[in-house]
Amino acid sequence: MYLMGSKWIFANFFHRMAVSPGIMKNVCAKVVLSVGLLAVAGWTWDAGAQELMERQIDSEDKLTMQQETKPIEFYLPQNKKWNADKVKTVVILGNSLVRVPPVPEIGWYGDWGMAASVRDSDFVHLLIRDIHQKNPSVEVKFTTIADFERGFDTYPLSNLDSLRNPDMLILKIGENVNDKKALEDNFISYYDKLVKYIAPKSQSIKVIVDGFWAHDVNRLIKEYAIKNNYLFVTTTSLSNDTTNTAKGKFTHVGVAGHPSDRGMRMIEQKIWNSIKDYFERK
Numbered sequence: 001m002y003l004m005g006s007k008w009i010f011a012n013f014f015h016r017m018a019v020s021p022g023i024m025k026n027v028c029a030k031v032v033l034s035v036g037l038l039a040v041a042g043w044t045w046d047a048g049a050q051e052l053m054e055r056q057i058d059s060e061d062k063l064t065m066q067q068e069t070k071p072i073e074f075y076l077p078q079n080k081k082w083n084a085d086k087v088k089t090v091v092i093l094g095n096s097l098v099r100v101p102p103v104p105e106i107g108w109y110g111d112w113g114m115a116a117s118v119r120d121s122d123f124v125h126l127l128i129r130d131i132h133q134k135n136p137s138v139e140v141k142f143t144t145i146a147d148f149e150r151g152f153d154t155y156p157l158s159n160l161d162s163l164r165n166p167d168m169l170i171l172k173i174g175e176n177v178n179d180k181k182a183l184e185d186n187f188i189s190y191y192d193k194l195v196k197y198i199a200p201k202s203q204s205i206k207v208i209v210d211g212f213w214a215h216d217v218n219r220l221i222k223e224y225a226i227k228n229n230y231l232f233v234t235t236t237s238l239s240n241d242t243t244n245t246a247k248g249k250f251t252h253v254g255v256a257g258h259p260s261d262r263g264m265r266m267i268e269q270k271i272w273n274s275i276k277d278y279f280e281r282k
Contacts, residue, residue, distance in 0.1 A: 086167065086278075087135075087138060087167040087168050087205065087278050087279060088137065088138060088139065088167055089138070089139045089140075089141070089165075089166040089167045089168070090131065090138060090139070090140045090141070090166055090167065090168045090169075090170065091140075091141050091142070091163045091166040091168070091169050091170070091198065091199075092124055092127070092140065092141070092142035092143075092170045092172065093142070093143060093144075093145050093160075093163075093169070093170070093171050093172070093173065093194075093198070094124070094142070094143075094144055094145070094171075094172040094173060095144050095145065095146040095149060095172075095173055095175055095176055096113070096114040096144065096146060096175070096176075096258065097113050097114065097122070097123065097172065097175070097212060097258065097259060097264075097267070098113055098122070098123075098124050098142055098143070098144050098172070099111070099112055099113060099122075099124070099142070099143070099144050100112075100113075100114045100144070106252040106254065106255055107250050107251055107252050107255060108250075108252070108255050112124075112125070113125075113258075113259070113264060114255060114258040115245075115246035115249070115250065115255055115256070115258035115259055115260060115263075115264075116259070116260075116261055116264050117261050121261045121264055121265075122264050123172075123259070123264045123265075123267040123268040123271070124142050126264065126265060126268035126272075127140070127170075127268050127271060127272060128140045130268070130272050130276070131279055134276070134279035134280065135279050138279065141163055141166070143160075143163065145160070145173060145194075146173075146176050148173070148190075148194065149173050149174070149175070149176035149177045150176055150177075150178075152177070152185075152187055152190040152191070152194075153185050153190060155190075157193065157194060157197045157198075160197070160198060163198060164197070164198055164199075164200075165198075165199065165200070165201065165204070166198070166199060166204065167204060167205065168204065168205040168206075168207065168275070168278065169195065169198055169199040169204060169205070169206050169207065170207040170209065170271065170275075171194070171195065171206070171207065171208055171209065172209040172235075172267075172271075173211070174210050174211030174215060174217050174218055174221055175211040175212055175213055175215070177211075177215065177217045179215055179216040179217055182216070182217045182220065183216070187217060187220065188220045188221075188224050191220075191221070191224060192224065192228075195208075195230075205231065205275075205278060206225075206228075206230040206231065207230070207231045207233065207271065207274070207275060208221060208222075208224065208225035208230050208231065208232045208233070209232075209233045209234075209235060209270075209271060210222060210232075210233075210234050210235060210236055211235070211236060212235050212236065212238060212239050212258075212259060212263070212267065213236070213239050213257070214236055214239065218234070218236050222234065231274055231275070233270050233271050233274050234270075235266075235267050235270055238259070238263055238266050238267065238270075239259075239263075243260065243262055243263075244259060244260060244262055244263030244266055245257055245258065245259060245260055245263055246258055246259070246260045246263075
């Protein structure tokens with residue numbers, strides 16, 4: 001009979017069970033008896049029991065870790081009243097997920113959110129549909145500010161003057177921000193200037209959405225939103241599922257990495273579920 005590794009197994013077992021000394025004595029006797037019987041059957045502790053116990057403990061540790069680090073799906077502002085039926089204008093600022101004109105050399109021929117099969121399948125037009133189903137009178141404007149992402153420290157905000165002072169601003173950027181530059185050049189301070197330039201009024205609703213792809217800048221965006229008590233929506237985890245991307249639908253890897261129709265729908269649903277109460281008619 002082999003008992004190598006049993007000390008480690010017992011220590012972990014009793015640490016997790018937190019049993020009393022009396023109970024521990026009885027349990028030890030039963031465990032030793034069980035090990036003896038298993039040895040007679042030709043099954044060693046190291047090759048069998050320890051492996052199974054380690055798998056169980058490892059699974060429990062992973063589960064606990066996943067529970068503790070589960071990302072925030074969205075953050076709702078605290079102590080702010082819902083302005084139901086008062087949102088009349090919405091501005092959506094984004095990048096290629098919002099709109100890209102045709103670029104034939106990379107196999108993109110649309111004029112909407114990249115990789116969506118048709119215009120009505122990108123997340124912006126899905127949002128417009130849902131908003132108008134609640135209130136057809138709401139005016140929705142949108143544009144791409146990929147140039148801001150790439151050159152946030154030199155971008156002239158006056159380019160966006162026609163979009164200022166909406167009742168609701170939805171800011172969905174981050175995918176094109178260089179992480180190193182973001183940290184070195186204080187990206188979040190320029191991000192803040194952008195938000196306050198477009199929606200300077202305190203009563204305007206700011207909806208902050210992070211990037212579809214995993215970048216360090218997403219953490220900065222989330223922290224900024226929570227610190228300023230703005231509504232925050234995360235979409236980063238969606239790109240972990242390849243069915244949410246257009247891989248296999250386009251030969252160009254850049255285009256194929258964008259959200260598929262399913263991915264666009266998932267992005268839209270995350271945003272819509274966090275803002276729909278603002279459009280309920282009273």
